[in-house]
Amino acid sequence: MLAGKQTWIFENKPCIISSATVGGPFEAKCTIKDDFDFLFGDLYCGEDSFEKAEIKMLEKACEIAMNKAELKNDDIQFFLSGDLINQIISSSFTARTLAIPYLGIYGACSTSMEGIALAALMVDTGFADYVMAATSSHNAASEKQYRYPTEYGAQKPPTAQWTVTGAGAVILSTEGKGPKVTSATIGKVIDNGISDPFNMGAAMAPAAADTIEKHFKETGLDFDYYDFIATGDLGRVGHKIVIDLLGQKGIHLPQDKFSDCGMMIYSPDQQVFAGGSGCACAAVMTYGHFFNKMRKGKIKRLLVIATGALLSPMSYQQNESIPSIAHAVSFEM
């Protein structure tokens, strides 16, 4: 059902019947290391290149998700996936292995929630029985593509963020025991003129504020309805900005229940500047940590607003600013 202009209320409450998260060696030391299903000890994951490593991680996440749900490739009607690599090859090559009808999506770091929103739509409307949504990112592959290869050793300012090396996959169905997807607010592209790719938090905060405002307005929910609200990867810089922006709109979210996946994922002794980012940031925090908490009964109502910076290396070189987007999905146990 459509609520307002950009929110879907899922009356049949599609269920996350299984979720899987995979991480790299740096993630093996992060705050949510125990929530991962699998951790690779080497950034190459035993492959020749970082891009191949990312494919391997995404395939691993999908494989674990399917094993947990006791489903085979043939049982799943659709596979939705996206990532940061050019032409989303991590997703396409994983889809090749899976041989499930595939829809490639791109939302930069908001892909995790974009995927779940679309998967939930398919299941809720009866257009699919089982849908798998996945996403991945790889620190070295992203650095090579968007900024500089890591061996170049270029300096980074304190507003820069650390792309999470990891992958997350979820399988949605009509019935099940897991967290249920209750609504999704699809974001609009917002561009406030920030053009510094080393300060994505500032670029994405306006998009997060806009989607959060629309979500509460169109669902009619109170600001303290959710037990926890997390943005994807605004980082320390973006988090402060979004609180200000929301304040200007008259929205004051309870501070002890409002945080950001990028701020939460890495421990203080892991030097990640303003925090984590990448498609896998919101994905591993949500599909791993938050869903585990929900399954244990510690969180009953969760809102995740994944944020994405929709720039390309080319757009930056052509002096364009960074348009951003945020997709919000609500989960209830």
Added chain:
Amino acid sequence: MEKILFAFIVGGLICVIGQILMDGFRLTPAHTMVTLVVIGAIAGGLGLYEPLVKFAGAGATVPISSFGNSLVKGALKEAKDTGFIGVLTGIFEITSAGISSAILFGFLASVVFKPKG
């Protein structure tokens, strides 16, 4: 002892200029490098870089601004000897050792150590 101190200060200040270009003016590392080379070239062409080298020694020759100075020095020297065409034939005269070494040693280092991210 004084020479070492001046080398330290001048070399450090040139690096501070580079850092300001990156942090303040938001230039990329590549643009910063090129700017410093061009500043060195212009200073060299105006005869201002040689006195700095005399004063600060390695503090002026090690930073990349001296590369710009050497490019211009080579071009002007050859132009003086062989005419206008010397600007083209002489520009890499002084810097050829540095460029060749960078390529050769960079290559050897990567073959031996196979640097990866």
